[in-house]
Amino acid sequence: MGRTACCKKNGLRKGPWTPEEDQKLTDYIQKNGYGNWRTLPKNAGLQRCGKSCRLRWTNYLRPDIKRGRFSFEEEETIIQLHSVLGNKWSTIAARLPGRTDNEIKNYWNTHIRKRLLRMGIDPATHSPRLDLLDLSSILSSSSLYNPSQVDNLSRLLGVQAVVNPELLRLAASLYPSQRENPNFFSENVQGNQLCNPQFQNQLPPLVQPNQLQALEIPFSSETHVMDPNVEQFSSNFTNFTQNEWQPGDYAALQNYGFYGSEQSIMDPNSLSENSTFQSNNSNNFSPASLNSNSTGINGSNVSNEDERESYCSNMLKLEMMEMLDVNQFM
């Protein structure tokens, strides 16, 4: 404490950089490199502190910076790495060529974090949010298996607007099964996918710790996030119902082990005949195609993210409904 911020000294400029300043900084660094950030601004003729120059260069002007939207794979990587590393943005950035820690941090805070919250996942711990878990534990108490009491519970909790009472009943009915058979959900997830012969022999493990090992990140087999554990499912699944599902949750879900790798999900051959996507012109879904410019179904322009998220959300709705066989409840 006590040390004054470098920019407060000598009336140095603050705030947004002008194109002229950018040019000066770029020219200087391209000619001389950046030896000493403290002396650089003076040498480059900039009324900025060294710190500001370093930031501007590393976060914006550096030639190898990749600008634009994060790709599907990048988003997946961020979620996976964050689940292991936490807010180590610079370490995460080191695994994403062309992306800066600042950019990743911003993207996390403005996009991914919100999605996880929406899904009932605590972005800090990557575990189910305690408030939702509490609901599950309440549901697990035997007296509440009476559907009418579930209704009472939902009224009590004021969750009617969010959770369909029928689905609360479903949750209540599933929960004892889960308790009796800890593998209940994972078996159902796997089993359901395997119902489609085209999924057979295609499914990689839901969780691929070796992906992390390949990244040379210390990976603990105890990392709860990497286990498609049943608790996550039981608390999250209420959020996938009704209109709670939001676009873009796919990547997050995939990271929580609810789905296989994108090869199995994205392979158009693996889509069921009745799939909504068959009516979509974009049959060749792949992460790459999802990121390419395209025209929406109605000929209107749809942004890449819209399209990607639309696909993902539809896919998940279908899969989730199949998996839970919840049609009768809807």
Next chain:
DNA sequence: AAAGTCTTCAACCGCCGGCGA
């Protein structure tokens, strides 16, 4: 069209650790 609200992200701030004197 205007006002209000929300979202995004570039930039700043304060702190920390490494290093050399």
Next chain:
DNA sequence: CTCGCCGGCGGTTGAAGACTT
């Protein structure tokens, strides 16, 4: 060992643009 400098990091802010009413 201590001190000061420097680079780097993560949290936070606020201007600007987007969106909604």
